[in-house]
Amino acid sequence: MAEFRDAVNRCEGGSKPRTPSPRIWLGAGAMTLGVGAAILGGAATAAADTTAGHASSSSNSASSSAGSASSSSAAPSAKGSSSTKATSRRNHPSSTGSAAARPRKANPARDIDAAAAVSPATGQVRESSAATTVPAAVQSATASITEPAPTAARRALAAATPALPTPNQILRDLQQFVYNVQVTVTNQVNGIRESLQVLGSDLASSLGFSREVITLPLPFGNPTLNKQFFVPAQAYVTSSITTIAMAYAQLTGTAPNFDEFFDLAKITPSVASPGKMMYVGPSNFVQFADSFELLQDKNVRVIIRSYSTDQWSLAFNALANGLQDPTKVMIATINGPIDGRDTPNGKTVIVIGIDNADGTVTINDPTRADDGQALTMTTDEFKAAWGAWSYQLVTAQLASSPSTPPPPPSTTRVVWSLPTSQQFFGGLSQALINQLDVAQDNLANLSFDLARVLGVARPDVPPPPTPADNQYGNYAANFPFWTSQPYFYERGFKGTCTLMASAAAISQLKGITAPEDIRALAQQLVDRAIESPSGVYYGKKMYNPTVGGVSFRDAVTLLNENGVNADYTKYLKGQDEVAKQAMFTALQQGQAVIVAANADVMWNAYQRRYFNRSPANVEAATADHALLVISVDLSRNMIYVNDSSVQNGQGFPMPLDDFMKAWKTGGYEMITAELQST
Incomplete structure (x- = not known):
């Protein structure tokens, strides 16, 4: 899965305001x-x-x-x-x-009427009966006089003829014009800087240079203690339920209770397959995402992370760090042999130990009844099995457990290996493609910035949904949960859209409606993200105020620390209906929904629809902006969001079809959240 792009200037509402200037x-x-x-x-x-x-x-x-x-x-x-x-x-x-x-x-009728209706003393219009005494024939005749x-x-x-502008208006418009020109130049400079950074990374990769994380040569975890929380799966289709039953037993120190989770799966709506229950029969596999949702329903914090194919050392180090915390259970998705099947298949297992000294990994694998308890694999075998699922790593921890500080960052080293011809030429080709993508983004930014410099009219915003509309979510109830990103930008914090959306989500779930309280919560998240190491980008903090941007996976951690159970999901670009239905389901259940979308695609669609303009449509752009979805009105095919980057972003309307295009750019990334007590 592609990483969420953090340091993107379009996410910086203060640096690139999207409220049109009515006059330049x-x-x-x-x-x-x-x-x-x-x-x-x-x-x-x-x-x-x-x-x-x-x-x-x-x-x-x-x-x-x-x-x-x-x-x-x-x-x-x-x-x-x-x-x-x-x-x-x-x-x-x-x-x-x-x-x-x-x-x-001369007009007798009008003269009589006016003389009676206008007071000679004050010049004000007053009531008069004189007009009623004019004959109807005269009134009819005078109606035709031009x-x-x-x-x-x-x-x-x-x-x-328009009214003359005042000096203050001219000064304000001049200041806005100069500011817009400054933003245009800044965005282009940032685009060039980003282009050089991407080019340097691509060239290093094609030449065989990479940076790997060094995991200490120590044993991690406690296989001797935790191997007792094992139970074989009754069938492969329910093996994911068996895994979470073992995980919950390890977290609570009790015997695994498969039947409890199995009964819940029969009556709990599926997240992966909307409109169905999680378990519908022996021929339907219980999806991994659904099993993790069952864990959350048992008051367990769940964090799901995936890594790219070249991030093995980072993923392995994160797994080792998690095993050092006895309050956490580490679940990995791997490929491997399964009882009763001739070919390997995907499954979830509990990792209970790593011995980095002798190069082994120990797991509890419910799909292997005979040897699945405390099964030992070599590190290379585990790497191959885990890499087939993008190193998907799930961390489970009881909501009642205190949040433990993340481990100190590990050291890294630059390594080199002789690149193959495919790696070399493929890397150069990818570098060219990336440069073209960045150039396209820069041109799109330049087009938009110049359009703002020249000024646009204020739109005729469509009305909000009514109670009679076919609505997912509650527009009226969710409308108050919004705070302004430019407020923080003016104080030196760039690119805070993910943090603002997280503050809005927490406020929605906890009922914090006062604007000053939501802003204070947002400031707390900003401060926490500045001091917390990122769980995604090694050696960096979650948030750098001078660069901006926060990963969705780090946002999940911040949400969990604030009493919220959060899930991060991502879909293939062809799964638009699946993603849309998952969003509808979350809204219908009263969950807070944060999505990643491309700001330019959204704003260009907004201009086309309400300004009758035709700006560039950046279909190939990436998701660079986070916002809170508050309602979907199928009666009007509209979606309403709380967007922190624009002054009129509270209840911001967008045609649903255009929103799906903007959402698609990031692979339909979404965070769904609910209170831990539910």
């Missing part, structure tokens, strides 16, 4: 020129319109002003809100000062 500073100069042209045009029109009709009475002048205002506000506009345009006319100087001076045709064309032209010109 260049627009101020254009509007000023437009006002000057409008004033000159109005003066010319007034001069051409001068006739002998200047002898109008004061009451007629008042009625002209009032009548033209009321008629213009009632007339609909073909390209905008009529009320907005009427306000512009009322506020513009030319719409009131010139009304008394310009002539018009104003002179120059008067209508002047009114249209006044309506189209």
Whole structure:
């Protein structure tokens, strides 16, 4: 499985704000020129319109002003809100000062009405019965009388002329423009830096250089004690249930109780196969993910990690470190022989010991009744069996157990081996592909940044779901759980989207609704991540404020430390329906759901849908942003998220189809979480 990319600038809401600027500073100069042209045009029109009709009475002048205002506000506009345009006319100087001076045709009905309706003392409109005394025939006749064309032209010109910007508005727009240009340059510099880092790593790999973790030559674990928690599986299809029964027995110091977990599997909805129970019959295998969910239901913290094929030393070192903690049980997914089957197959086993001095690994394997208890394998045999499942390592620990600090980081060393021709040329090809991918990301960033520099309009956001809609999750209940990522960026913390989403998830599960309390919780997670070693990236902390980004697997650890049982899952890119249904199920069960998606794909889709624009669609990008899903409304095919990176990110709407494209970029990475007491 590909690692979640941490240090990505698009995740930094403060460094790359996504709230559109309604007006850029260049627009101020254009509007000023437009006002000057409008004033000159109005003066010319007034001069051409001068006739002998200047002898109008004061009451007629008042009625002209009032009548033209009321008629213009009632007339609909073909390209905008009529009320907005009427306000512009009322506020513009030319719409009131010139009304008394310009002539018009006599209109008895309107003059009577205006004289009665406008108070000569205050000039305010008041109630009058005079209008009701005008004959209906006169009213009908006057309805067809039109104003002179120059008067209508002047009114249209006044309506189209915008108000002059204030100096403060010009200054703010100028500052925003300069800031957007600065962000554009910064993102391009960061993109070049990332490109060089990726290139250096790829070239080192193709030339045969790598860095491995050194595990101390010591025995780890306690095989003599823990081999007693063994029971053979009744059948291969339920062997995963047998594994977790043994794990729970080891955690609690009791005899394995297979029947208890087997009965639970019959009545518990499947996570891996939505719409079914975990166990549906002797012909259906109980999935590994479902068995781990059963452990969580027994108040056990479960952390699932996978490693890439070249991370054997890191995975092995993590396994050895886990065996040093007697409160933890280490479960590995391996390939191997199974009773009653001719070919090896996948299974989960309990690792109870490592002897790094003589190079052996000891396991409790429930699929081998005769020799599965305290089965000893060589390190190379175990490496081959474990590597077939991407070194998937599951750590189980009772929720009541105190959180133990992670072990100190182990030392590493650079090793070299003569690369094969396939490794060399394959590495160069991969380096070229990676450079093209990074360049594509940089161009996409540049396109988006330039679009923001030039300014966009504010969108017409769709409404939230209603109780009558076909909804997974509860929009109204989950809406409050949000905090702002730019707030932390302004204080020197880059790329905190995963931490913000984790704080929102914990708040959702614990009912923390006060914004200041959610922000305080987010600060606690930031501080904890800064001081905690990463369980994914060797030799690094979970979070570096100057770089940004937190792995989803490290986020699971932080969630578990805060009284939350969290699962990390990832799907193949062709399993969109499976991933979507798993998300629906978690929302329906009231769990908190954090997903990894590509920010550009989401934002570009948002612009296309609500701005009628066509920005670049970065289909090949990676997942670089984390957010909390709060509701899916199938009635409108919409999904709503709490996105910490944008100012309007609380309840942020997104078409579900576009969201799935953004989610797909990271392999549908998802964290589902629930309180440990449930």
